[in-house]
Amino acid sequence: MAASTSAPELQQAVRPAQSYKPTGIQRPKQWSSEVEDAYRFQLAGYRDEREYAACKGPDSVERWPENGFVKKLQRKDGNFYYYNQRRECADKDVGGTKIYSYAEQEGK
Amino acid sequence: MPTSSAAMQMRDTQKSLKAVPFSAKSIMNNVETGSPPRAGAFKERPLMKPTAFRKFYERGDFPIALEHDTKGNKIAWKIEIEKLDFHHYLPLFFDGLCETTHPYEFFARQGVHDMLEHGGSKILPVIPQLIIPIKNALNTRNHQVVCTTLKVLQHLVVSGEMVGEALVPYYRQILPILNIFKNKNLNSGDGIDYSQQKRENVGDLIQETLEAFERHGGDDAFINIKYMVPTYESCLLN
Numbered sequence A: 001m002a003a004s005t006s007a008p009e010l011q012q013a014v015r016p017a018q019s020y021k022p023t024g025i026q027r028p029k030q031w032s033s034e035v036e037d038a039y040r041f042q043l044a045g046y047r048d049e050r051e052y053a054a055c056k057g058p059d060s061v062e063r064w065p066e067n068g069f070v071k072k073l074q075r076k077d078g079n080f081y082y083y084n085q086r087r088e089c090a091d092k093d094v095g096g097t098k099i100y101s102y103a104e105q106e107g108k
Numbered sequence B: 001m002p003t004s005s006a007a008m009q010m011r012d013t014q015k016s017l018k019a020v021p022f023s024a025k026s027i028m029n030n031v032e033t034g035s036p037p038r039a040g041a042f043k044e045r046p047l048m049k050p051t052a053f054r055k056f057y058e059r060g061d062f063p064i065a066l067e068h069d070t071k072g073n074k075i076a077w078k079i080e081i082e083k084l085d086f087h088h089y090l091p092l093f094f095d096g097l098c099e100t101t102h103p104y105e106f107f108a109r110q111g112v113h114d115m116l117e118h119g120g121s122k123i124l125p126v127i128p129q130l131i132i133p134i135k136n137a138l139n140t141r142n143h144q145v146v147c148t149t150l151k152v153l154q155h156l157v158v159s160g161e162m163v164g165e166a167l168v169p170y171y172r173q174i175l176p177i178l179n180i181f182k183n184k185n186l187n188s189g190d191g192i193d194y195s196q197q198k199r200e201n202v203g204d205l206i207q208e209t210l211e212a213f214e215r216h217g218g219d220d221a222f223i224n225i226k227y228m229v230p231t232y233e234s235c236l237l238n
Helices: A007-019 A035-043 A049-058 A103-107 B002-015 B052-059 B086-098 B104-122 B124-139 B143-157 B163-181 B202-216 B221-228
Strands: A024-026 A070-074 A081-082 A099-101
Touching: A035 A049, A035 A070, A035 A099, A081 B104, A103 B052, B052 B086, B052 B104, B086 B104, B086 B124, B086 B143, B104 B124, B104 B143, B124 B143, B124 B163, B143 B163, B143 B202, B163 B202, B163 B221
Parallel strands: none
Antiparallel strands: A024 A099, A070 A081
């Protein structure tokens, strides 16, 4: 009986994945730390940190303490990608990176 | 007249005599021994047998996912690097630095890079086991292998605390090859040195590596480098 979950709890558990659907997309023109972050998540097969947190749980992203760049990510197949402390997103990769926006961001 | 021409002919045949150097015949007059052979100090010395890295890779013993896609500059680790046995894996990846063919060369280089970047304090105890693979890689005298190994050495000295100091006792094994190639700079006149951007100029890489050794090697570093590479000048003193 302890394992049974009530309907609202179940809804809450399912809801995040749906609410993480982006409503907009942008192609950056210049490199920034935000672009660097997005590049690292997309290399590992995720849209961005929201999707990663939805899959692996909140606070699961390991970051470099010096500059806050993503340090380690677990891909969807369970393998790990390790990232350098220095910038990895080269100028040629900036245009290929996608910055997703969400409904609540747009509402602001 | 016929007598003089016969004497000349005889002298000619004597001149054309060839002998093996240092043989009894070679001390005779009018015998040519030829020029000495080249010592081959700069000559490439290819691997005689496949590396242990190649054997382990083909057997699938490394905790890495073997992907051959176009993304291509990352290794997917099956196990977190922090949980790896560095005493086992780090010397094996260093052993692969001798490789020049894909995919061995890529996985060895990238594997070493990832382990050094994320190894922290686990690297220092393994230093003694890394010396022989480093020495073997440099001894191949292959341009590509030497460049990769020098970049790895530069990364190694900054990979953890006291790593630079721990390398000082091993300069005798590492530095002789650096001494040989220290002056191997491309003299392109006023042309453009394209290898400069790619960091493939061995002379420059050696200078950078020695400077990194001196900066991170503590007080004894300079005198030990100077002993092995007499033309090196300090970047910190003066």
